[in-house]
Amino acid sequence: MRLEYFQMVDHIADLDLGERRITVTSRVPQQSTVFEGHFPGHPLMPGVLLIETMAQTSGWLIIALLKFERMPFLASVKEAKMRDFIKPGEPLTVESRIVHDGSGFAVTEAKISVDGKVKCNADLTFRHTPFPNADLRGHMEQMARQIGFPEQAKL
Amino acid sequence: MSSTFDQVATIIAETCDIPRDTITPESHAIDDLGIDSLDFLDIAFAIDKAFGIKLPLEKWTQEVNDGKATTEQYFVLKNLSARIDELVAAKSA
DSSP states (O other), X not given: OBGGGTBOOOXXXXXXXXXXXEEEEEEOOSOOHHHHHSOTTSOOOOHHHHHHHHHHHHHHHHHHHTTTSEEEEEEEEEEEXXXXXXXXXXXXXXXXXXXXXXSSEEEXXXXXXXXXXXXXXXXXXXXXXXXXXXXXXXXXXXXXXXXXXXXXXXX | OOHHHHHHHXXXXXXXXXOGGGOOTTOBTTTTTOOOHHHHHHHHHHHHHHHTOOOOHHHXXXXXXXXXXXXXXXXXXXXXXHHHHHHHHHHHO
């Protein structure tokens, strides 16, 4: 996880297109300027960044289901619950599943666990469109290689 | 009054917090009820679930953008209800 680059996913651990679900892992960095402000003397992963982590996890699942032809963009967040603190250095397991596959949009349920305990969850809606330009698609393909996106999921 | 319209009107009322009695078959979802594209995603989600279909929103939007259809054809509720009935019929055919 590189907060300064908004790179919230370290590794795709499991991608099941049949079941339309994904599991990724990511470790919260031990040090970040984010923690200097959130909060001094009591560093915590901000809730908005946890939502972003769930959104990016869902996003990789949607990209896989759409054969890397379209890009999802977060449209709404519902029922977001921050159930417990997440601290610097903690290893996250992030799971997402497709609840609905609509025309030009998708709905997911996502959650983040630490050592088997659910720390937060949310229902997320995404619009998806063809990649707006080659640069973004190229960047996403590079990211996909970094996090272990299965090549066969592009076919 | 079609049961499809009643279901759609109820979905819109509940999803967008619009008084049910202000929603009529002649209501235009965008122009009269003020439903924006994000709210319409929630409505489409609920309609898809309720009727077991997939509203072809992208196709409709493209047709409107290309001048091949008007928004009234898809977003006046009596017309939307008719499109839903067609999709349900096509699914079960």
